[in-house]
Amino acid sequence: MSGQAKYPAGEGEWGPNDRAIAHIDMDAFFASVEILDFPELKDKPVIVGVDSDRGVVAAASYKAREYGIHSAMPIFQARKRCSSLIIRPGRMKRYLEISRVVIRLLNRFSPLVEQVSIDEAFIDLTGTGRLLGRPERTIAAIREEIWKNTGLTSSVGLSTSKLVAKIASDIDKPDGMTVIPPLKVREFLDLLPIGKVPGVGKKGEEQLRKIGIKFLGEIRSLSPEYISASFGKFGSRLVEIAEGNIASPVIPYSQPKSISNELTLGEDTADFQVLEKHLLALSEKVGRRLRENDFRGRTITLKLKDFEHKQITRSRTLDRPACQGKIIFTEARKLLVSCRLDTKKRLIGVGVSNLEPLAGCSQYSLFGEKSAEEERWDRVDKAVDDITRMFGSGTVKRGRLHEGS
Amino acid sequence: MLSFPDELNIYLPMKKIIRGGRGVKVVIPLEELSKKMNAISSVVPGKTTMPILSMVLLKAESSGITFSATDLDISVTSTVNGKVVKGGGISAPAKKIAEIVKSLSQGDVTLSSDDGEKLTIECAKSKFSVNGRSADDFPKLPKQDSKTEFSIETSLLSRLIQKTIYAVSTDLTRPALCGVKWEVDKTGVLMVSTDGHRLAKAETKLSLGDIKKSEVIVPPKALATFKSYAEKNEMIKVSIGDNSISFEMKEVSIYSRLLEGPFPNYQKVIPSNNTKELLISKEALNLATKRVAILSDALTHQVIFSLGKNSLRLHVATQDLGEATEDIDATYSDEKMEIGYNAAYVQDILRTFDTDEIAFKLDRPDNAGIITPVEQDGEIKQLCIVMPLRILG
Numbered sequence: 001m002s003g004q005a006k007y008p009a010g011e012g013e014w015g016p017n018d019r020a021i022a023h024i025d026m027d028a029f030f031a032s033v034e035i036l037d038f039p040e041l042k043d044k045p046v047i048v049g050v051d052s053d054r055g056v057v058a059a060a061s062y063k064a065r066e067y068g069i070h071s072a073m074p075i076f077q078a079r080k081r082c083s084s085l086i087i088r089p090g091r092m093k094r095y096l097e098i099s100r101v102v103i104r105l106l107n108r109f110s111p112l113v114e115q116v117s118i119d120e121a122f123i124d125l126t127g128t129g130r131l132l133g134r135p136e137r138t139i140a141a142i143r144e145e146i147w148k149n150t151g152l153t154s155s156v157g158l159s160t161s162k163l164v165a166k167i168a169s170d171i172d173k174p175d176g177m178t179v180i181p182p183l184k185v186r187e188f189l190d191l192l193p194i195g196k197v198p199g200v201g202k203k204g205e206e207q208l209r210k211i212g213i214k215f216l217g218e219i220r221s222l223s224p225e226y227i228s229a230s231f232g233k234f235g236s237r238l239v240e241i242a243e244g245n246i247a248s249p250v251i252p253y254s255q256p257k258s259i260s261n262e263l264t265l266g267e268d269t270a271d272f273q274v275l276e277k278h279l280l281a282l283s284e285k286v287g288r289r290l291r292e293n294d295f296r297g298r299t300i301t302l303k304l305k306d307f308e309h310k311q312i313t314r315s316r317t318l319d320r321p322a323c324q325g326k327i328i329f330t331e332a333r334k335l336l337v338s339c340r341l342d343t344k345k346r347l348i349g350v351g352v353s354n355l356e357p358l359a360g361c362s363q364y365s366l367f368g369e370k371s372a373e374e375e376r377w378d379r380v381d382k383a384v385d386d387i388t389r390m391f392g393s394g395t396v397k398r399g400r401l402h403e404g405s
Numbered sequence: 406m407l408s409f410p411d412e413l414n415i416y417l418p419m420k421k422i423i424r425g426g427r428g429v430k431v432v433i434p435l436e437e438l439s440k441k442m443n444a445i446s447s448v449v450p451g452k453t454t455m456p457i458l459s460m461v462l463l464k465a466e467s468s469g470i471t472f473s474a475t476d477l478d479i480s481v482t483s484t485v486n487g488k489v490v491k492g493g494g495i496s497a498p499a500k501k502i503a504e505i506v507k508s509l510s511q512g513d514v515t516l517s518s519d520d521g522e523k524l525t526i527e528c529a530k531s532k533f534s535v536n537g538r539s540a541d542d543f544p545k546l547p548k549q550d551s552k553t554e555f556s557i558e559t560s561l562l563s564r565l566i567q568k569t570i571y572a573v574s575t576d577l578t579r580p581a582l583c584g585v586k587w588e589v590d591k592t593g594v595l596m597v598s599t600d601g602h603r604l605a606k607a608e609t610k611l612s613l614g615d616i617k618k619s620e621v622i623v624p625p626k627a628l629a630t631f632k633s634y635a636e637k638n639e640m641i642k643v644s645i646g647d648n649s650i651s652f653e654m655k656e657v658s659i660y661s662r663l664l665e666g667p668f669p670n671y672q673k674v675i676p677s678n679n680t681k682e683l684l685i686s687k688e689a690l691n692l693a694t695k696r697v698a699i700l701s702d703a704l705t706h707q708v709i710f711s712l713g714k715n716s717l718r719l720h721v722a723t724q725d726l727g728e729a730t731e732d733i734d735a736t737y738s739d740e741k742m743e744i745g746y747n748a749a750y751v752q753d754i755l756r757t758f759d760t761d762e763i764a765f766k767l768d769r770p771d772n773a774g775i776i777t778p779v780e781q782d783g784e785i786k787q788l789c790i791v792m793p794l795r796i797l798g
Contacts, residue, residue: 100724317575317577318576319574319576319600362705363602363705363792364771364792364794366602366604367601
């Protein structure tokens with residue numbers, strides 16, 4: 001273990017009221033598990049991913065990264081960069097098994113463990129000082145335990161918020177530990193290159209550079225109104241971060257019961273076509289959120305509120321869980337048809353409940369998994385999801401939702 | 406007076422201009438009344454926009470007393486043993502009448518109405534007066550458009566239903582799967598149902614004479630209603646038309662609309678090259694599945710079947726819950742294999758077998774498995790198909 005706290009003891013102590021939050025990130029997780037289980041892969045360029053024309057790198061070992069190979073890179077490109085590349089098909093079951101070991105282990109130190117993905121988690125150590133000692137020591141112990149129990153290394157960031165902890169865990173990778181104590185947080189944020197702020201992509205970084213902002217601290221020199229006006233919601237979030245207003249809690253995982261979206265209409269209406277159009281947009285959004293969170297659900301619910309705030313909900317349950325906007329819309333539309341639009345509606349919403357994980361084990365079907373058309377729509381959804389992730393929501397939308405249509 | 410085609414009658418209760426015999430009075434032993442009210446209540450829809458449908462129609466004629474109820478898809482008329490004091494009829498709220506009858510302790514119950522709109526219930530020293538509606542307001546029971554008619558024993562029909570009804574889909578987006586498909590011809594009756602994840606087929610060879618071949622989809626509520634009335638074994642008449650089916654029993658007649666097809670081509674999905682055979686005791690498998698499933702995932706109910714030489718190991722591992730394993734003696738000599746199944750599906754299937762020795766015919770862990778009794782009984786040939794769950798990793 002090489003990790004050393006970046007700040008010597010004494011520089012920053014945690015007071016009894018300071019939050020202590022750590023972000024634990026397993027190093028090159030899938031690839032490391034492969035190397036762990038198959039020692040002959042040690043020090044070789046290993047990636048995990050499906051070796052097909054459209055496959056992408058799910059994880060790359062540090063040796064593979066030396067060739068410039070990184071996650072999400074198409075496999076054919078990775079192969080071009082390294083001729084001796086070893087491609088392993090994923091063994092999700094095994095990765096989940098190890099992930100569970102790590103999470104169980106974290107839970108021994110604090111009940112507040114939020115698993116972000118299969119290989120990352122936040123742990124809230126606030127107030128554990130009397131029981132466990134200084135948080136830096138606890139974190140060192142956690143890393144030691146992970147190593148002893150799984151044979152894998154992890155990189156950890158420790159600070160007073162999830163945001164800073166997450167940025168810090170990325171500083172010394174692999175097998176490192178970075179501590180930003182309470183009194184150093186302000187300085188750390190001020191000197192943080194703007195591109196490192198979560199949520200600021202390449203495009204955002206470029207835009208901010210254009211107005212002369214290289215470091216997060218410089219945001220504070222501008223008026224919050226100006227930032228908000230120029231960058232919208234994302235701008236206000238930046239201002240909040242720059243001011244250190246970043247106290248989001250560590251939430252132990254619990255599966256959501258439903259995912260829904262609703263919209264209060266600009267103008268009350270009983271016009272079926274107007275409501276139908278909003279329903280389409282809402283259904284697409286709910287579908288996207290389901291897919292983002294790897295869920296699909298069986299029960300589709302339509303909610304309508306009329307101008308007197310009288311609310312009605314209608315739902316129907318499908319045999320096959322869905323996460324496609326098109327299916328959600330088709331079912332929600334049927335529900336809308338069954339509602340009498342005898343009063344003007346002020347709010348319309350659609351939700352999906354009865355959720356189950358998208359991945360994992362699933363039931364095979366007798367009459368073919370999906371029709372060819374469903375398969376095609378799945379691909380449309382996926383493509384739109386990718387574009388949305390890169391360029392923001394609303395970049396691609398259905399023709400019917402386009403202004404003026 | 407306007408006349409409506411028969412088909413519309415059930416939607417548009419006609420008011421007779423001249424109302425005949427308004428009053429009615431019958432005396433029924435409590436036990437009989439309680440049994441018949443209970444049975445008919447199951448047909449009464451829980452929620453309805455037409456209040457008359459929440460009522461039961463009481464009719465007293467020289468031929469006897471009848472109760473009728475309908476949800477417009479199913480109509481049931483059942484005879485009730487009792488004394489007719491005065492012939493006539495009334496509609497009365499089914500749930501309330503059933504509740505009142507249930508609360509009575511013993512004796513004969515007198516049901517009467519002077520005006521045909523208010524029902525008086527008297528038993529021992531209790532007296533209730535319940536607001537009802539005229540018998541004429543009750544939807545006319547439809548006429549059967551019979552094309553195929555045959556006689557069959559209730560016990561045999563019940564068994565066919567029991568072996569297929571569990572696999573009916575509840576997905577309203579695929580209405581054809583929400584019923585049991587019947588294929589009736591002169592050689593016998595075949596029933597099949599599927600929800601896309603499993604399939605149940607049961608057939609019986611009968612000599613039904615020279616009848617017209619008929620393929621229809623029967624809603625499960627009609628079948629469940631039939632089963633609830635079929636406690637005594639008797640020969641009954643089944644009539645099938647284009648849009649409806651009816652069951653004429655000694656004391657009850659049931660009428661139901663049919664579901665619209667097309668039903669998928671089920672023969673196509675019954676595998677023909679499943680060569681690996683596992684023979685096992687139904688009882689042992691059922692108990693073991695029940696036990697290990699306690700720790701199965703609440704959504705998928707996944708149980709892994711590990712097949713080895715003459716053994717079957719059931720295994721469940723659920724994150725946050727734990728693990729369970731059970732080994733069962735079995736006869737198996739093909740290659741080792743791991744298949745995931747939904748425990749609830751397996752248990753549903755096992756419940757439908759009458760003999761203990763059953764056979765799984767398998768191919769691959771991602772293919773349909775066939776489950777049959779090792780020895781088909783003389784009366785019914787039965788086959789179940791279940792699709793596995795995809796196992797992680």
